[in-house]
Amino acid sequence: MLKKAGVKLYTFIIFLFLYAPIIALIIFSFNNSRTMGVWKGFTFKWYLQLFHNRRILRALYYTVLIAISSAVISTIVGTISSIAIYKLKGFKKKLTLNITNLPVLNPDIVTGIALMSLFTFLSIKLGLLSMLLAHITFGIPYVILSVLPKLKQLPTNLEDAALDLGATPRYTLRKVILPLIKPGIASGFLMAFTMSIDDFVISFFTAGPGVTNLSIEVYSMAKRGIKPEINALSTLMFLVVLFLLLIINRKDSKGGGKKFEEI
Template identity: 45%
Template sequence: MKTAQASKRHPWLSIHSFLLMAFIYIPVLLIIVFSFNDSRMSTSWSGFTWKWYSTLFDNRTVMEALSNSLTIAFTSTIISTVLGTMAALAIRKMQNRGKQGVIGLLYMPIVVPDIIMGLSLLILFSQLKMDLGKMTVIIAHITFSISYVYVIVSSRLANMGKQLEEAANDLGASSWQTFRFVTLPSIWPGVIAGALIAFTLSIDDFMISFFVSGPNSTTLPIYIYGSVKRGISPEINALCTIMIVVSVMLIILAQWLLGRGKSDKEKGGSLLPF
């Protein structure tokens, strides 16, 4: 009711919103639309087809890149989720002055430009004489994913407060039982949401992976970057469309998990740092 009145009063507001949305989404929509275009040329529309999706799945290089991406994403997600959750639990218990410093250091990978992260990791790996490959990409992805998992899980922990754990302790639960039966079930949606974000970030990452991947660890974004140099093909559009759909679904799932189990009052505000 109120918004309807507001838009009546300011006709320019809706036009402005429309233009802004168009600016953001037209490029993405173009990729999706042309992934169904029957012509090889991205300039004109010549009919609807699914064929680029089927040729995509017949392309061995693409399938290999997909398999690399999934291996890296699953491995780095599991490890970073465990480490990020442990960090959130440990930092909550800290009481000394170092606490703010540790939190600041954990936030760093979110703030530091990807290109610097990538470059510094590359230098580190060459200093350690590590061969670039899936392992180095996994380590790199864990490095930045921990921060995101930490942010999400620690805000969930802060929401939970300490009373539930005190109640469990009072009812005879040991520290481990309290964690197992009360803390973990309470923060579980946050842990899963953190894992989904970590997975999405890993699948989508180009910049850092580009620096630390080797010849046999080409991920989907790196494959796309390489093939675009030879011109944009409809298969690439189809691949991008699939990645867009998967990423958006994962983020929606994460948001839904974070919203669950909270009162209506708390709902609405996103916990994601971006």
């Protein structure tokens, strides 16, 4: 009994430590004070002012636009690259994997400076295009790392069996390979999307005048003081993500139940 109580207490402390900052942020998004140090009553005014703050809304627009665009392109390129890497053998495969892992292991500040130097050398104006290309660059390795394990789980003779049954290589890829590695593709997309929204350092070095995302906007606000509208926006983003996770988990549980019934 004591052991179970200790485990429950330890789990509670861990979750409290992880989610206490988020809970505090949500509570103070309804605070009637501009500072988080004093509670001056309950209000919704920061949520109303959020939709009138053009600067924050513009940063949110660029954040979502770049995150979705880079995640989609990274997923397509990363999936194709994963299949190509999976078919390589020996030294070529090891070398390609090591090169692919470099952007993940490389410090963000090095990647950011390198990309900024490259864009300047190629006379690419820093702005929306440069930031999008930068996010695609560091998103592709995460997709590859998510898709490759799913490819390794496939039977080695699966493609040959499909070809022996009369399927063309393109049909085999579209109807056999891709459906089986779909969970890895979805995980890679979510990883690329999350990393894009979360990124600051690389975005800071590759963003141009007039183009900014939420992380850069919050950083610039920190010098003058974080506005309460950011708390409201963060709360809304957290609730949207939580809602999407609940929907996905509900669909997965229903799908698992149907598959169990079929078996």
